Amino acid sequence: MSSIFQDVIRNLDGLSVIGGMLSNCVPKVKEKALNALNNLSMNIKNQEEIQVFLTQVCRTVESAPLNSDVQLAGLRLLTNMSVTSDYHQKMINSIPCFLHLLSEGTERTQIQVLKVLVNLSANPAMTIHLLRAQV
Numbered sequence: 001m002s003s004i005f006q007d008v009i010r011n012l013d014g015l016s017v018i019g020g021m022l023s024n025c026v027p028k029v030k031e032k033a034l035n036a037l038n039n040l041s042m043n044i045k046n047q048e049e050i051q052v053f054l055t056q057v058c059r060t061v062e063s064a065p066l067n068s069d070v071q072l073a074g075l076r077l078l079t080n081m082s083v084t085s086d087y088h089q090k091m092i093n094s095i096p097c098f099l100h101l102l103s104e105g106t107e108r109t110q111i112q113v114l115k116v117l118v119n120l121s122a123n124p125a126m127t128i129h130l131l132r133a134q135v
Helices: 003-011 014-023 027-040 044-063 069-081 085-104 107-121 124-132
Strands: none
Touching: 003 014, 003 027, 003 044, 014 027, 014 044, 027 044, 027 069, 044 069, 044 085, 069 085, 069 107, 085 107, 085 124, 107 124
């Protein structure tokens, strides 16, 4: 998606509209919202706005059916949002869930979880949280 369109969506408050869809009960709507936020998260300014939804995204990943499209969409968004250490703190409480998914998920889920964990492990401040996690 071109950067100009991403800016337009952000400037028209589109990110909060899309983020609002995360609380929708219909799994397909939630999945589409996560995918849209994931596509928009390649822009640093968008990340600043998307980060307000990270706790909700983590809860969605934790509560979604194992290996579901919703869970995978949430993990892909968390992967992009964890490339820099800016928002790692918001994911700390989900580390036990990530480790559980690593042991219980299908290969697709495991690969996505590993990407998140690798990003988190690149941050020295996360080491203690990763090592202390109760699975």
